[in-house]
Amino acid sequence: MSAIIHIESDGWKSRLDEDFTEENVVRIADAAARVWSRTAPGAIVYVAYDARPEAERFACLVGRVLAGHGLAAMVSDRFAPTPALAWTVAHDNRACGGIMVTGSHNPYDYLGIKLYMDDGGIASAEFAEEIEASIEGEPSDVRGPIERRDIVLPYLDDLCTLVDGDAISRARLTVVVDPLYGSTRTYLPAVMGALGINVVEIHAEMDEGAEDMHPEPVEPWVDDCEQAVVEVGADAGLVNDGDGIRMAAVDGAGRFITPHQIIALLLEHLLVNRSERGHVVLGISSSVLARRVAKSYDCRVVVKPVGFRHIYKEMCKGDILLGAEEAGGIALGSHMLERDGLLAALLICELMAKSGKTLEQLADDLSKTYGKTCYARRDLRVEAEVIDVFRTMLPGLNPKTVAGREPVQVSHMDGLKLEFSDESWVLLRPSRTKPVVRVYAEAPSIQERDELLEAACDIARGEAGISGF
Numbered sequence: 001m002s003a004i005i006h007i008e009s010d011g012w013k014s015r016l017d018e019d020f021t022e023e024n025v026v027r028i029a030d031a032a033a034r035v036w037s038r039t040a041p042g043a044i045v046y047v048a049y050d051a052r053p054e055a056e057r058f059a060c061l062v063g064r065v066l067a068g069h070g071l072a073a074m075v076s077d078r079f080a081p082t083p084a085l086a087w088t089v090a091h092d093n094r095a096c097g098g099i100m101v102t103g104s105h106n107p108y109d110y111l112g113i114k115l116y117m118d119d120g121g122i123a124s125a126e127f128a129e130e131i132e133a134s135i136e137g138e139p140s141d142v143r144g145p146i147e148r149r150d151i152v153l154p155y156l157d158d159l160c161t162l163v164d165g166d167a168i169s170r171a172r173l174t175v176v177v178d179p180l181y182g183s184t185r186t187y188l189p190a191v192m193g194a195l196g197i198n199v200v201e202i203h204a205e206m207d208e209g210a211e212d213m214h215p216e217p218v219e220p221w222v223d224d225c226e227q228a229v230v231e232v233g234a235d236a237g238l239v240n241d242g243d244g245i246r247m248a249a250v251d252g253a254g255r256f257i258t259p260h261q262i263i264a265l266l267l268e269h270l271l272v273n274r275s276e277r278g279h280v281v282l283g284i285s286s287s288v289l290a291r292r293v294a295k296s297y298d299c300r301v302v303v304k305p306v307g308f309r310h311i312y313k314e315m316c317k318g319d320i321l322l323g324a325e326e327a328g329g330i331a332l333g334s335h336m337l338e339r340d341g342l343l344a345a346l347l348i349c350e351l352m353a354k355s356g357k358t359l360e361q362l363a364d365d366l367s368k369t370y371g372k373t374c375y376a377r378r379d380l381r382v383e384a385e386v387i388d389v390f391r392t393m394l395p396g397l398n399p400k401t402v403a404g405r406e407p408v409q410v411s412h413m414d415g416l417k418l419e420f421s422d423e424s425w426v427l428l429r430p431s432r433t434k435p436v437v438r439v440y441a442e443a444p445s446i447q448e449r450d451e452l453l454e455a456a457c458d459i460a461r462g463e464a465g466i467s468g469f
Helices: 022-039 055-068 082-090 125-134 152-161 165-171 187-194 223-232 259-272 288-296 308-315 341-355 359-370 384-396 446-461
Strands: 012-015 044-049 072-076 095-101 110-116 147-149 174-178 198-201 236-240 247-251 279-283 301-304 320-324 330-332 374-381 409-411 416-419 425-430 436-443
Touching: 022 044, 022 055, 022 095, 022 110, 022 125, 044 055, 044 082, 055 072, 055 095, 055 110, 082 095, 082 110, 082 152, 082 341, 110 125, 125 308, 152 187, 152 341, 165 341, 174 187, 174 223, 187 198, 187 341, 223 236, 223 247, 236 341, 247 259, 247 341, 247 359, 259 288, 259 320, 259 330, 259 341, 259 359, 279 288, 279 308, 288 301, 288 359, 301 308, 308 320, 308 330, 330 341, 341 359, 374 446, 384 425, 384 436, 425 446, 436 446
Parallel strands: 044 072, 044 095, 072 147, 174 198, 174 236, 279 301, 279 320
Antiparallel strands: 012 110, 095 110, 236 247, 320 330, 374 436, 409 416, 416 425, 425 436
């Protein structure tokens, strides 16, 4: 029996020894080709792939399937970060979309398929549903010729123009770059070198430890970067995920700078040092820090459900300065409608250069100005039937108190979010695809945060006396 394929907010993914097979990849490519052929017959579709060993083979297969349906398949001639694909699609009026073969931030035994719209944005919910509904049980045998195209160098050339190269060059920064063996390797160091930054790159070549690392810019996977920054005496360390849409950082003291801090720092940088304006779009699970920055500069904030496709849809309306998600994916409205971890890294360098401050000083200033916050997420595994009941009950769930606190605002936009008078908050959100309740909390102290987390987990477990659990 053919696998059931569900296209989530960031596409479809599976393990290479499970459902990520040629048959299933062809089924998705067939479905996408049928939809695009109906709406834009003969149009260009760009196909790219990340740095994983099997990715190129699957990308070429996708291209041949698209070409077999009459589309012009342009396949990258080298591994590419996802932002390069999105940028290329957005800058070619002949393109109707793109497909990225990538495992993204997942372990190295995973691969996936991401679908892109003609504006370079991640597939909308409506488009993903249309593709999913078009997936047939058996793969076709239609194939056609592909053309290999350099989509990386034009994108990198454009990146160099988006920051103040003179200011960066004068700052004489030394930066450790950690691509986590992913598809920004060699590329981000090349751009930084062209801008006058002294770069030390780690995890650039696949070695014996590569398959054991998760290419996700969070602890503990950033530990090597923290150590390298201290050993080299670098100004900062910049870490990307496996396909380059996310980033995090390490300051000169070897401290991890969270994606939440990065989002807030870059937002203030855009407003103060670059004099840019516009709305800010944040995921419901994002830290309060960015909202505080936006409020201090009278920026309107729009909050959307988890999943970047919701942020993308809001960005399509225009007048957006920045869109960002909890995991560190940041999109600039002036650049394109997709997250770009390479540009975010360059902007951190520009921020240090223009402010004359170290990343450590900038992070400390952020806490002094906007308050210290402690953020955490827990994934609570429950039985499938329990999570179904939980999903059903959530719209009517409205606790009077949580951890002895009385909520001042309740939202059922995506799960249950409770906010308190000091801007602490807690969010319970059942996964759309797994028997997991994701519980998030943020508060001024670790103790207060953990109290909220525990109380919310009690609600999810049914230990708070709520019937049905």
